[in-house]
Amino acid sequence: MGNIIKWLLIGLGGLLGLIVIALVAVLLLVDPNDYRDRIEAAVEQETGRSLTIEGDLSLSIFPWLALELGRTTLADAEGFHDAPFLEVDQVDVGVQLVPLLLRRELVTRTVVLDGLTVRLMVDEQGRGNWEDLLPEEADPEPAPMPDEPRAPRDLGETLANVGGLDIRNARLSWEDRQSALRLQVDPFNLDLDAVRIDDPMQLQMDWVLTGDDLPRVAGELSSAITVDGTLSHLALDGLRLEVTASGDDLPADGIAASLRGNPRVDLDAQALDWPDLVLETLGLRAELALQGRQTDTGPEAEGRLQVATFNLRELIARLELDAPDTADPDVLTRVGLSGDLRWADEVLHLTGLDWRLDDTTLNGEISMHDFAGPGARFDLAVDEIDLDRYLPEPAETANGPGEPGPAGAGEIELPLELLRGLDLAGDFRVGRLKVAGLRMSDIHARLHTDNGLIRLDPTSAALYDGRYEGRLQLDARPDIPQYAVRAQLEGIDFDPLITDLTGDESLLLGRGNLVLDVTTRGNNMDALTATLNGNGRFRVTDGAIRGINLAKTLRDAQDRLRGRSPEDTDEPRRTDFSELTGSFVINNGVVRNDDLSAQSPLLRVTGNGQANLPDETIDYRLRTSVVGTLKGQDGQPREELRGLTIPLRFRGDLYDPSISVDIAEALRGEQLERIEREVERGRERLREDVEDRLRGLFD
Structure with missing residues (x-):
């Protein structure tokens, strides 16, 4: 027995010695650069593209079987770029030798790609320059019968030995000749720790994106990534995305945005759980608790959104835009939003909506089915709002305040294309409203739009101790918009109404009714006045x-x-x-x-x-x-x-x-009255004279 063990040890030692001698011989006698032409020819035969290895090939064997590749290029497909499809300055790949020889286990060290350049293009026919490198689609294999057990797959055991990935100074370009879109990412850097199953791996990325007529976007991404052995659950802890955009049409300091949170992904269930998504930009802070999933009918999501109160005027100033001219300079300083959201069947539902604007609160719900139109259904309620605070101060004309201005004043520029695309329907209510000096309460209106025909029908309100019922219509389908108003006011106290409307003491006192049915059309006040028709x-x-x-x-x-x-x-x-x-x-x-x-x-x-x-x-x-x-x-x-x-x-x-x-008419009237009085007196005297004569005859 001892002799057997002895001879086994001697044999093993001899084998190891032979391996060491062989490895030394390979390093001394084999130059990998001698195989450069063979490698280039094999790649061209396989892909139809020429591979050029300009740099040296370096091979090391122990303890890492490693290959270092110098500058290398892969030509683009015919009809695309003259420049290479892919370039790389340095590639470093290595596997541990002992686990490979003894256990046939692949253990890699960090893969390094330095100076990687990839040029992607879509030509005028919609063909991509990478498509010929993809394997041909094979006929799908028949699904196994229910009684056929599937072989278990644990990719985690394979990936657990991957040593990480380091991409340095990479460049990626994209050109779509169909849409004339050109983008470039330069530089792009990525650093991923060695893969560890069920333990966090640190990921760091940064990039700069530019494009024709687009702002420059610089971004950084970091997170600790944890995956399980089956790669079905993914956790990103401390996820942080920082983005800064700059350009001619943006503020001088650019626009910075930050996104962070701790999302969880279930790949088997195709579900996302992100309970603490936080977005910050331009002084805004939005928090979103989000859950999403992929269903047979498409993606679905639900969550709770809250936008912290912010100063809209300061936001406008950060964007270097002109703030709206408002009669009250203190408005637009307190804006906030909260509500529940749900996305399903390509419709966004906002419920429990609580929108705050200064002293005004809006509640209700909205369902948006078209963001381009836009298209929405809604039911909204406002507690109270003074719109006069948000409107400009009345302009003083050359003739003085409140007096008519020059011809053509009062231009009305309606966004006709936008109005024609609206698909809105819903109800809104306002508890109390002040606009153009008028005060109303208990307002209810129903909005309908149909390809540019916009109707508020019916509308009702309480005002000045009376009631208003009516219908308003705007027809934006023709180039010159048309308006129609039907209104019925009952029991209105005209004195405060006219005083509030004109700002002057009312000429009319009393309580009464008014019925109005008018139409008009035009793009300015002069045209609206000149085309006013109707009755009342x-x-x-x-x-x-x-x-x-x-x-x-x-x-x-x-x-x-x-x-x-x-x-x-x-x-x-x-x-x-x-x-x-x-x-x-x-x-x-x-x-x-x-x-x-x-x-x-x-x-x-x-x-x-x-x-x-x-x-x-x-x-x-x-x-x-x-x-x-x-x-x-x-x-x-x-x-x-x-x-x-x-x-x-x-x-x-x-x-x-x-x-x-009218003196002439008054005189004519008085003269007629005098003549009538004289005629009446003559008739009276004649009657009396006749009566006297008759009495004298009979007497």
């Missing part, structure tokens, strides 16, 4: 008209007709009425009314005329009849005014008309 009617009760005291005006007119000086009194310039009614027709901006009627205990007023909105002129006549007794300054009744009709004429500037008494 109104009724106001228990009201008054400020700015004119018809009773005093009648007394003054009667005094002038009689050659007397008008009384000097401090009576208020106001005319009360119990009811004011009328209707109007609008034809190309000219508003015509022929049936104005106002009634009070003392007066009856009728009127007719027109207001030319494009020319901003008015020509209107009021006829005021006294049905009661007017008292003068001395308190004495003026019975002579009873039954008198005084015509008033409003003409000239629409916003500051001159008011005059």
